[in-house]
Amino acid sequence: MANFGGHAIPGSFFLLYGFWLTVKYVLQHYWRTNQPKGRQTLPPIFKRLDYIEGGFQIFAAFIGIMVEQFVVDGPHAHLYNDGGWIKLMNWQHSTMYLFFGISGIALILSTKFQLVPRGVGRFGLSLALFVEGFLFYYHVHNRPLLDAHIHTLLLVAVFGGSASIMLEMFIRDNIILELFGSCMFILQGSWFYQIGFVLYSPSGVEWNLTEHANVMFVTMCFCWHLAVALLLVTSTAVVVWLTVVQFSARGRDIEIGMRNTSSELTSQKALLQESDEE
Amino acid sequence: MANFGGHAIPGSFFLLYGFWLTVKYVLQHYWRTNQPKGRQTLPPIFKRLDYIEGGFQIFAAFIGIMVEQFVVDGPHAHLYNDGGWIKLMNWQHSTMYLFFGISGIALILSTKFQLVPRGVGRFGLSLALFVEGFLFYYHVHNRPLLDAHIHTLLLVAVFGGSASIMLEMFIRDNIILELFGSCMFILQGSWFYQIGFVLYSPSGVEWNLTEHANVMFVTMCFCWHLAVALLLVTSTAVVVWLTVVQFSARGRDIEIGMRNTSSELTSQKALLQESDEE
Amino acid sequence: MANFGGHAIPGSFFLLYGFWLTVKYVLQHYWRTNQPKGRQTLPPIFKRLDYIEGGFQIFAAFIGIMVEQFVVDGPHAHLYNDGGWIKLMNWQHSTMYLFFGISGIALILSTKFQLVPRGVGRFGLSLALFVEGFLFYYHVHNRPLLDAHIHTLLLVAVFGGSASIMLEMFIRDNIILELFGSCMFILQGSWFYQIGFVLYSPSGVEWNLTEHANVMFVTMCFCWHLAVALLLVTSTAVVVWLTVVQFSARGRDIEIGMRNTSSELTSQKALLQESDEE
Amino acid sequence: MANFGGHAIPGSFFLLYGFWLTVKYVLQHYWRTNQPKGRQTLPPIFKRLDYIEGGFQIFAAFIGIMVEQFVVDGPHAHLYNDGGWIKLMNWQHSTMYLFFGISGIALILSTKFQLVPRGVGRFGLSLALFVEGFLFYYHVHNRPLLDAHIHTLLLVAVFGGSASIMLEMFIRDNIILELFGSCMFILQGSWFYQIGFVLYSPSGVEWNLTEHANVMFVTMCFCWHLAVALLLVTSTAVVVWLTVVQFSARGRDIEIGMRNTSSELTSQKALLQESDEE
Secondary structure (H helix, E strand, C coil): CCCCHHHHHHHHHHHHHHHHHHHHHHHHHHHHHCCCCCCCCCHHHHHHHHHHHHHHHHHHHHHHHHHHHCCCCCCCCCCCCCEEECCCHHHHHHHHHHHCCCCCCHHHHHCCCCCCCHHHHHHHHHHHHHHHHHHHHHHHHCCHHHHHHHHHHHHHHHHHHHHEEEEEEECCCCCCHHHHHHHHHHHHHHHHHHHHHHHHCCCCCCCCCCCHHHHHHHHHHHHHHHHHHHHHHHHHHHHHHHHHHHHHHHCCCHHCCCCHHHHHHHHHHHHHHHHHHH | CHHHHHHHHHHHHHHHHHHHHHHHHHHHHHHHHHCCCCCCCCCCCHHHHHHHHHHHHHHHHHHHHHHHHHHCCCCCCCCEEECCCHHHHHHHHHHHHHHHHHHHHHHHHHHHHHCCCCCCHHHHHHHHHHHHHHHHHHHCCCCHHHHHHHHHHHHHHHHHHHHHHHHHHHHCCCHHHHHHHHHHHHHHHHHHHHHHHHCCCCCCCCCCCHHHHHHHHHHHHHHHHHHHHHHHHHHHEEEEEEEHHHHHCCCCCHHHHCCCHHHHHHHHHHHHHHHCCC | CCCCCHHHHHHHHHHHHHHHHHHHHHHHHHHCCCCCCCCCCCCCHHHHHHHHHHHHHHHHHHHHHHHHHHHHCCCCCCCCCCCEEHHHHHHHHHHHHHHHHCCCCCCCHHHHHCCCCCCCHHHHHHHHHHHHHHHHHHCCCCCHHHHHHHHHHHHHHHHHHHHHHHHHHHHCHHHHHHHHHHHHHHHHHHHHHHHHHHHCCCCCCCCCCHHHHHHHHHHHHHHHHHHHHHHHHHHHHHHHHHHHHHHHHHHHHHHHHHHHHHHHHHHHHHHHHHHHHC | CCCHHHHHHHHHHHHHHHHHHHHHHHHHHHHHHHHCCCCCCHHHHHHHHHHHHHHHHHHHHHHHHHHHHHHHCCCCCEEEEEEEEECCCHHHHHHHHHHHHHHHHHHHHHHHCCCCCCCHHHHHHHHHHHHHHHHHHHCCCCCHHHHHHHHHHHHHHHHHHHHHHHHHHHCCCCHHHHHHHHHHHHHHHHHHHHHHHHHCCCCCCCCCCHHHHHHHHHHHHHHHHHHHHHHHHHHHHHHHHHHHHHHHHHHCCCHHCCCCCCCCCCCHHHHHHHHHHH
């Protein structure tokens, strides 16, 4: 939707999702590094997190499609009439949401059924981002210079995230790759806000959409967003990590639900020895 | 051939081939996940499937070349006369078929002779798709906007399939990658139909080939085809899987031809234990 | 050099080199598949082949540079005078040869000194192809349509070969990848001839450099060259393989220089067992 | 900064950094190849080298930002006034430096804290190069032919380095990849000098920025820089290697700080045996 809110809402969702992924991946990484070598199965809490994540994706996609279709000036599920295609922009956005919904279904299925390979969730997410970028790519033709450029920069975050998450299908449990994916979501979210501020400024400032200096500034600004996204992911990861460490030190009872008490001492020892050696 | 049938025929073949690959890969995956760790060799039935697949590719390629050359307005195996090149379009299509024929030969050779590495069949298929995309890429120059765009979208499916199948050469037995390849074939097939409906509509509707809204709709429509292809592959995979599971439960005799009875109990136990642990 | 000979000479070299690589890789593959699992070191004869290959690359590069510089209308090692740059085309060709010379040096060093990693030879060759493609890429600007197109197609073979050989640095001893690299050299060689025939036809035929049908034919013709290159590599590989097998069956004495007699029986047995199982 | 010095200073830094990386990687490679198989932890001296490297990056980035902001005609930390954006060029350069600073911080953190994965340092460096290339890419629009081309060639070195270092995240301890990364830094450094000489020649020669022959020469010249960079990296690596070997032969006492004396003999034997076999 071509107004500030129409960019702020998806922006907020992507920001939120980026933070969610950061927290999840850090928790999983903590778990992996504190396990004895032989064990690889994640405790049930991570399954529950994945159900929540998948359910949320499906829910958000559903709401998104409904809103795009049935807002006052929406197409109301009509695609074509005598005058031609109806509100193709809204239909394109609905299509994007659809693939995030599919991603949610894939995540839930791969969590629920052991037979569905683990990578299916990632594959769905990567595909959803690819479709988003693919539609945006043809979105931006025939627009003023700055408008096209600012959307092109969005594609860097979208395709960067898609490629990174696709790679995770083959290179599992690489924390750098996982957090880079989260970072791309946060970058995308904050850039949606930036687009809103530039094209539909709530304070009423109008940008000259054809001035080259504006294009140069916006390019640089994208790098600043990237730096901030890196900082946010790093801070979140540190806070989550320290919290978990403190938590598991204060009351080890909580962890009992998460891992076998019998193997705990061994794992602690193994970890200590590793840190002595290195 | 520039009519509806000329797009429906290859479309049907690609659709069919996509389903064939889905079934084959799911059967192989079932086999792999039900084997004890030590054994890796596939039972002879898969060899027979590969012979059929390769033979079919060679046969279809041969028929395709013959039809392209000897239809009424075809070049009849003449390439050049005083007036210049004769029916280059038909020659290009023949070239595409040729490489699918080569792919069939490669598949049969790699199945027949142990010395030929297993990946040769995939390599041939990937190359055939690459050549198809390569020729289409130069096909679409100097055409009306919508015509060029709708063929460009086809290239996404073609090169996507080619890249995915090329990857399978190095990452073996990854079911997600394999089904993604099948999905790209189905997408290609259904998109061929879509091209036929848009450019040579059998119901006589004429699309405005230069209207931007049509381009936007077609782009979005491609994503819908992708969603449907994903759904078809998933449904087929589920149906095949459930059929095989039920089959092997009802009468285990069939399987005797497929695997060693002595190792069967062990493998069943191993599987059960794995599912208990996870 | 802008005449038929100037394209036939490098074409012949690339054809020859493609066949050489095919033979070498098939011999190495035969050796690997006939070795017991534990042993990995190649017999000294392969070292000698690499010395010859490297020496030949250096020699050919030296001759190439000399010819480009000191032909009658060459720059005679002068780069700049009052009138501007002298014969930049010849200088660019000399630069291409230089990198093939560097590739030869890299191959000899990596063969001679154990400390130099094995992949350095491949890296050098991949880089030489990259530089060739890189220079050709800027070569083709401002030329007639067909001239630019036919050189662009050459780039497909050049960059395809460069990428494939770069991959070999990381994925060692993959016979498909190795033969694909050889195939790209043969394709490049035969395409050089094709360029010579089209642009400087020895029979005096003049092609219309701006006609679109010619571009379409040339694109298709490139695919035919690829098919022929695949056929040539396959035939060569089969002939070499059969020769080696027959050779080692008739008189095993020759092999004694190539491998340890003590381990021979074991390896034969291991191979037989493998083929029984599979 | 648009003068000779503004290109010579970053050029010198990149040259220096390229040599530093070469020396570091060769030392690490020497260490790895002289270790018994079981041990993998690097001695403390390499940690110290990484601290120095990271500290240097942060320091250089800080100085760079300060200079760009507070030179006489700089923006003095003002970004916008009534007349529009202030000195965006300086702001863009500051942004590039910022990411090299972030890279330094990442390197120090990954060296200091065992919990931070080793690859984070490489990731930061790769990202810094990517951002540099990203900003340069939009830098070069709307410039004269030669100016745009000479900066585009810089991008080859920048993105080549970024991709190579990104690969190092996944393919660890590959000396060819590591030295290729160093080579790209040296190439970038020497090419900065070349840009300075061409666009702001200190001897006052003015190049015709629109002549096609100049573009052709500059393209070829880039390849010569690459050849020289390869030569420099190779020579440096050989000199460092020979020095280390001689050093460790003359007085083995120095090494005691670096490796366990008890395991030394074993490792020497293992190495000798390996070289006998191969």
